[in-house]
Amino acid sequence: MNTFLLDLLAFGAVLSGVLVITSKNPVISVLFLISVFVNAAGYLLLLGVGFVGISYLIVYVGAIAILFLFVVMMLNIQLTEIVSVGREYTKNLPLGFIVGSLFFFEVLSVLPASYSDAGELPLGLFNYINGLFLGVNSSFTSSDVHMTFSGPGADDSFTGFLQIEAIGQGLYTYGSLWLLLGSIILLLAMLGPITLCMRSASDK
């Protein structure tokens, strides 16, 4: 029964993903995008990773998709305009295919084939520095990182923890440097628009 529901949700996510790019009306497009997020969140919840699923709902559906929808609704674009612009863009389809496959290749080369026997990966340097900060020798390898973030592995090694506690444990120990790096990137992303939008004193 459960696997049937999982298949249904996965199929729903893929189907809505296709409908996002095929539907003509941009507002309907965003609606299908929301449907993708909701399906993915339901999939994660049924898999047992409740915290990630609920964060999906809060972050993507509750904040990001609403902002998308807001902007798309406010723009009030005419349908004919979109169709004509869309024809121009289809000329660049081969270029998009090349860039997309490059990205795909990169992701495939970074991710291990299976998390159980993840060998030495390009993540080594960061883990080494992270170990220095924590006062631990470079004894832990990238497989420790993957162990933390792969679902069943985390549950096995942190028995007795709630899932959210397991994520916290991994994030603040093995992933502390990654956490800092991520937060600095987010801070820069926040400061960028603010500086761009700020008017200098001479403008007033």
Add this chain to the structure above:
Amino acid sequence: MHHWSTHHNFTLIMLGAAYNLLEVLIVLVPILLAVAFMTIIERKVLAAMQRRVGPNKVGYYGILQPFADALKLVVKETVIPAQATKSLFFLAPVITLIFSLLGWGVIPFGAGLTLSDFSLGILYTLAISSIGVYGVLFAGWSANSKYAFLGSLRSTAQMISYELILSSAILTVILLSGSFNIISIIESQEAIWYVVPLLPMFIIFFISALAETNRTPFDLPEAESELVAGFFTEHSGMIFVFFFLGEYCSIVLMSTLTAILFFGGYNMPELFINDTFINLQSIVLGLKTCAFCFLFVWFRATLPRLRYDALMVFCWTGMLPLAIGLVVLVPSILVAFDVTPY
């Protein structure tokens, strides 16, 4: 034998489903009744505060007025604008009502008396309330009318802005109790209600709860003089009832959440804890909820409506820095005195 066992299994599954359905109905029917009586509370209290009599014809003291109102709305004709996007036009009120009802799934009405004792209960409540915003957004857009559209844009902007403050207020409660589970949050208030150590946060929470439910003084979406009726201008008859129910349901839900997060939920000193069949703890929660429902109406009778820009400036430059400051201060105190609950 084999045939018998599959048949038996099927019966068990059906029984389980019937049991679940019954469980959900036991929660839903009283909630809908409470929502109906919330409307009569509002009309009666407003009338008393404005020195009028209020509804007093249907039933004793007008107590059955909400049912008369509901009957009137149901038999009214549903007018659908020709230019509307039909699917979303019908979907929007359904989303509003369903998602304000779904929030009750994790609310405990007594020790262990809950539909789901979810370990991330409070996060679930936040997620559900943030999805509810879509009902407002869809309603305004699908009606294809500028009044409804402007009302929905105002309402959505207001709701997503004040949701930040609501979440940070809830975050401080989570920091004090060290759990996302609503029952653990209630149990951790046995020593003292969180309204005492977190009084400023409680005030911030209640203000943002008023804004989240689009109530006075933040009822800009319903600014009658400018926008007719806001996002549901074009909705009539049965689908309007859905919006109406959803709105009052979220008021009752917000009042219950306030009682749970800051006033100890179903807990009350020894007096009400007993082993009898009638669980008085639920009545305690009900009384606390009623007090906050009254507060919602009291605010409506007292305060004038804010101007829209003042409302947004108040949120982003007044309340948000204060809320973030408290979110930093509370865990700092916990760490400084080494009293973290985990």
